[in-house]
Amino acid sequence: xxxxxxxxxxxxxxxxxxxxxxxxxxxxxxxxxxxxxxxxxxxxxxxxxxxxxxxxxxxxxxxxxxxxxxxxxxxxxxxxxxxxxxxxxxxxxxxxxxxxxxxxxxxxxxxxxxxxxxxxxxxxxxxxxxxxxxxxxxxxxxxxxxxxxxxxxxxxxxxxxxxxxxxxxxxxxxxxxxxxxxxxxxxxxxxxxxxxxxxxxxxxxxxxxxxx
Amino acid sequence: xxxxxxxxxxxxxxxxxxxxxxxxxxxxxxxxxxxxxxxxxxxxxxxxxxxxxxxxxxxxxxxxxxxxxxxxxxxxxxxxxxxxxxxxxxxxxxxxxxxxxxxxxxxxxxxxxxxxxxxxxxxxxxxxxxxxxxxxxxxxxxxxxxxxxxxxxxxxxxxxxxxxxxxxxxxxxxxxxxxxxxxxxxxxxxxxxxxxxxxxxxxxxxxxxxxxxxxxxxxxxxxxxxxxxxxxxxxxxxxxxxxxxxxxxxxxxxxx
Numbered sequence: 001x002x003x004x005x006x007x008x009x010x011x012x013x014x015x016x017x018x019x020x021x022x023x024x025x026x027x028x029x030x031x032x033x034x035x036x037x038x039x040x041x042x043x044x045x046x047x048x049x050x051x052x053x054x055x056x057x058x059x060x061x062x063x064x065x066x067x068x069x070x071x072x073x074x075x076x077x078x079x080x081x082x083x084x085x086x087x088x089x090x091x092x093x094x095x096x097x098x099x100x101x102x103x104x105x106x107x108x109x110x111x112x113x114x115x116x117x118x119x120x121x122x123x124x125x126x127x128x129x130x131x132x133x134x135x136x137x138x139x140x141x142x143x144x145x146x147x148x149x150x151x152x153x154x155x156x157x158x159x160x161x162x163x164x165x166x167x168x169x170x171x172x173x174x175x176x177x178x179x180x181x182x183x184x185x186x187x188x189x190x191x192x193x194x195x196x197x198x199x200x201x202x203x204x205x206x207x208x209x210x211x212x
Numbered sequence: 213x214x215x216x217x218x219x220x221x222x223x224x225x226x227x228x229x230x231x232x233x234x235x236x237x238x239x240x241x242x243x244x245x246x247x248x249x250x251x252x253x254x255x256x257x258x259x260x261x262x263x264x265x266x267x268x269x270x271x272x273x274x275x276x277x278x279x280x281x282x283x284x285x286x287x288x289x290x291x292x293x294x295x296x297x298x299x300x301x302x303x304x305x306x307x308x309x310x311x312x313x314x315x316x317x318x319x320x321x322x323x324x325x326x327x328x329x330x331x332x333x334x335x336x337x338x339x340x341x342x343x344x345x346x347x348x349x350x351x352x353x354x355x356x357x358x359x360x361x362x363x364x365x366x367x368x369x370x371x372x373x374x375x376x377x378x379x380x381x382x383x384x385x386x387x388x389x390x391x392x393x394x395x396x397x398x399x400x401x402x403x404x405x406x407x408x409x410x411x412x413x414x415x416x417x418x419x420x421x422x423x424x425x426x427x428x429x430x431x432x433x434x435x436x437x438x439x440x441x442x443x444x445x446x447x448x449x450x451x452x453x454x455x456x457x458x459x460x461x462x463x464x465x466x467x468x
Contacts, residue, residue: 014306014333014334014337015283015306015307015309015310015311017280017283017284017307017308017309018283018287018309018311021283021284021285021287022287025287050333050334050336050337051332051333051334051336051337052331052334116414117414117415117416117438118414118415119335119336119385119386119415119416120215121215121336121385121386121416121438122215122216122217122218122258122416122438122439123215123216123218123258123468124214124215124216125214142216142468144288144289145215146289146311146336147336148335148336172214173214173215194287195287195288195289195311196287196288197253197287197288198287200287201287
């Protein structure tokens, strides 16, 4: 059996080397590219993202990443977002008063966390959603976060084809925020599994295995 | 349940090799930063810092190779500092696999570098490293601490606490706070320095300089540090990372 193929979307956002190597380590055949055909054909598309929401959305649109995500999801094909790659799946990001339209796959707004120390930087716990498959084997582990903005409310309960509502896992820094979402073919984490040691690799492996 | 206190070993790298001696008997090549990074990762380090102390500019490019080889196999955050002069250096280090880059002297010479880097890459990867000391005779600052350069040998007369405020306002997302008075003494972190900076900035603070024994770590966290850094005590095996974490856990601070 061939290794599941994953396209790591290269739109000019930060350090992709760790994600690339981490995915390879857990058995994926990884291409780092912004090629539309490759992104549509791969078994999985991973959308990374660090830095400003606005800059990430510009980068994603410049390589037609919005179309890639839409077309993949229309066919039920897996997509995963990491960090700002989770945030862009929501309707809108608000940073420094600048409102940026996201990909709108989920309703919700990404806003600054209210916490005494920001960025939220380091290893935090996650309240894993019951029935999560992404976190199978790593419930109770800490994951590495680095961000100042997050989604504080989840308001989407539509069932997928298996009659499941979205599984939303939460974390806390000053207030509760969305740490991960599993919603049919679309999953995303606010933390960086590629920087979360063995627990992070295990979680990525869960996703890569699900691609087959 | 909350964010854990990070325990961070710091490695000085000169022309691609770890210096200041590292004493792990079971490591085949204790001078290899990649081997050491893997070792500390296995011991539970929450993050790693490489400090490039290469003097000759012709040897500087070896750091990119060290960073990329480390990122190949170690899946925890990596900060790289030392010799970073321009936004382009930043870019190269991030592309090589660094997650954060620390600025020290270059930011003093050109504070806008902090803003430029934060605008381009985001504050979360911009670390301001401050080498602070209590003002010697003849130097006066409001906080009583000044910023030094050249490894603590040169006075700048700049108030260390004000510099922390200014640097974070410009875009630094974290402060690496080195006490040049405590550095190398193994008599504990400079708690007054940590407290003063904590009162003024809202970004995470990494306490650095002075760690010598297990009892030194809890007071630094109580003073306001979000992370504790140490070098030689880890390198020479005087303290292990898991012991430090256990000590913090015993004081009811969350650890990974």
